[in-house]
Amino acid sequence: MLRVQVTRRDFLHAGSLAAACGVAGVARATPQAAPPAKSVLLLDLFGGPSHIDTFDPKPNAPAEVRGEFGTIPTALPGFRVCEHLPELARRLDRFATIRTVSHRYNSHNPYGVMTGYDGGQDQTDYFARPTNHPSVPTVCRYLGLGRGTDLPGYVMLPAAPGYTQGLRRAGPYGGYLGTAFDPVFATADEHKRDDLGDDKDFYSHTTIPRGEPRLPRLDGNLSLDALNTRRTLAQQIDNAAAALDARGHAARRDAAFDLLVSPKARAAFDLSREPTRVRDRYGAGLFGQSVLLARRLIEAGVTFVTVHTEAKPNGHWDTHNNNFKMLRHVLLPFLDHAFSALLDDLDDRGLLDSTLVVVTGDMGRTPKVNGAAGRDHWPQCGFGLFAGGGTKPGVVHGTTDKIAAYPTDHPVSAGDLVATVYKLVGVDPEAMVPDHTNRPTHISHGGRPVTAVML
Template sequence: MINPYRTDALLPQPGMLVGRRTLIQASMFGAASWAALQGTAGKKVTASETLSGEIGFGRAKRCLLLFMWGGPSQLDTFDPKPEAPDAVRGPFKTIATNVPGINFSENFQLLSQRADKLAVIRSLGHDDPAHLSSGHTTLTGQLPPRNKSDAAPPSDRDTPHIGCVMSKLRPSLGALPSFVTVPWFAYHPAAPGGQAPGQDSGWLGRQYDPLLAAGDPNAPGWQVPSLSLIEGQSPDRLLRRQNLLTLMDTQRRLVDEASMSRRLNAQQQQAFGLLTSSSVRQAFDLEQESPETRDRYGRNTHGQSVLLARRLLDHGVPFVSVNWQNDGQNFWDTHGNNFNRLKNDLIPPSDRAFSAVLDDLEQSGQLNDTLVVWVGEFGRSPHINASVGREHHPYCYCGVMAGGGIRGGQVYGASDKHGAYPSDKPLTPHDLVATMYHALGVAPGEVLHDGLNRPHQIVAGRPVRELFV
């Protein structure tokens, strides 16, 4: 069995503050390597300029992340084991897809006919069985400040979510936010820490936090709470109040030119822009979609969240994360009743919404430059427990990628005969996020600074270039 938890002494440890000497050495090594690879030794080149010719680099202009909070079972989704014993295989049958040799669980009736658009990764793995800390690693590509823990909530020491990093590096134009999360920040009632870290901007600064489109987009009359004007307010009246506040802020800045005041003013301006912009309100308005389209995505929280995400991408939001919603049944964390939950509650909405957004992106011509990623924080145990469920199993699980230069119709990596450990081409969450950054045009040596001007290397894993066209 191949060890999926490789280390690389040449790279900083995930989440580590990179010292000046290390940065200089890494930069010299990286620049020399890139220059040699391109035949440009002696020429001054940047990482992005050199990598721009690499396969898949920077192809994606926008990203949709479908985060299946709780940990989907790899055996019951995209890596079925029809030859395994009943106690491992479970009751689901395996179905062929529209790509010969690629099989899914029988419950993915729609996605199975779109496998030619998908790259299925069957060799993801790590060693953290806790929801919160592994959630941080999945969403940031870096280990959290406190690893293997369900007791550590979000903090300003967390690595920023990939969407927050992109907000810094590739901000949206106009009034629309650069990063939107739908429909909530993932939270687990059984975890002492509650909300998973890694869902906000962490050490990067609050100005890069996502806009949370909270609530149930499937509910009649749903509106984004943070974009709703107070009853009786109009955009014109709000603008007059903004002008008054701006005058007061100007007076205050004559006394205090501290950076915090400037940051607060920028956030206030953004907030007022969101509240008063008709284009923003239109982007979030699901009533603009036909009943047939809403039905196609599924008249449920997840389906309408994915439809909203597609609308936001269409209107210029570069990054949208759809977290599996608070369903009151512990999400994909199926310690008990695994097969009924998957068959009746979890897979059908995911199958329908994922298929619908792929169809729409392809029809509009945007799939080629829109990266779509489906993944959870870990997988489930091959052994079926006494509650007809599966326990946490971080050592091997699946992820799915599409669009943004990803070559469809492929399976990357493999697991052993019981889906317990990777047997070929093992990948970590660090590698998956590094691959996302590669697609989005972020070079491996990219460094950002925190509020104390300390450098952090953003990319900790190895981009999987073989996944790209």
């Protein structure tokens, strides 16, 4: 495996034309030992999970801060977590917990999480734009990682962020590196149906998003499952994407072929091959099945998989209202079951050491409970979990003040999170790529790897 390092001096020496032609033309590659992580699975808890009601409880804080939940001991002596995370409490010694994720980006999309850039604004960066910074998987694929011959290198489940409708949230895309590096998006009918409820169900604790991810659709009527021959597929994809840019269209067509003609890819998407007990272990809802499918895709050879937990009507962690009932009945059971099942499953299959699993969200929630029994946005403090792929299990990194409002030591930025991922997959976190003006841009946006959670 080669370590790809691109510096500002490389770009100045190579010239703008070489930079425009891609990093491969200007990169300096130096041999290094094979990186620990061969694949990456990001579980993105859309909406912003409450850190104080999960992995950083404050049982001695005033009632309006500590909330309604008690705490339970964990596998790590002296550390306690929310009482509604019993499975993960027993496994806290098998993953690293960061309690001091702190950044500036107060917005509901995975832009900061997936790029490491936290300087975005809703007015310009809420929706995906060609000038956005690229996601971590995009950068890695641009630098030559995750390019398979029979499987896509980068898949997003259960569907595109934004309910797969008109809203196209920033974060997972190629940005200024180009649409050729966009992920392959699965589709989930339950993810976008309007008859599942209206706004009154947004904070419901009695409805769980159902369904499961399926092979992508190229438009509203064309499913890869319905296509029969390679020639017909090529014709229909060409027609469906005629208005798109040629470079991006060619890449998307190749990814569609990967899924359609590869028995391995189609078998990976077939959740019916899993025993009922395994499916039940991950959880019967849309997101539990998405995490199970993510494991199947990693096992089949996909390098980057993201599960983005957004669906109608209440598939989110944006708990301004009814925080405690939503967490108790919907959100925490999903996280507890799916993440613990994933840890066990990867370990049993011999994949955990080579698979980096990252769990985080848009932001944390306010320390003080509001008048609607909810917690509001709080990017100043949140959590991140790292497992497998060269990370150090049983680490609890960073402490916060008495009400979990701010880090008191070891703050971890969005850039630090992505720099850690880059380091573990063998990409130099100090590398640069050309932006839309061919100016070299730091891929970690000033971030540094969190060495405390790395082996």
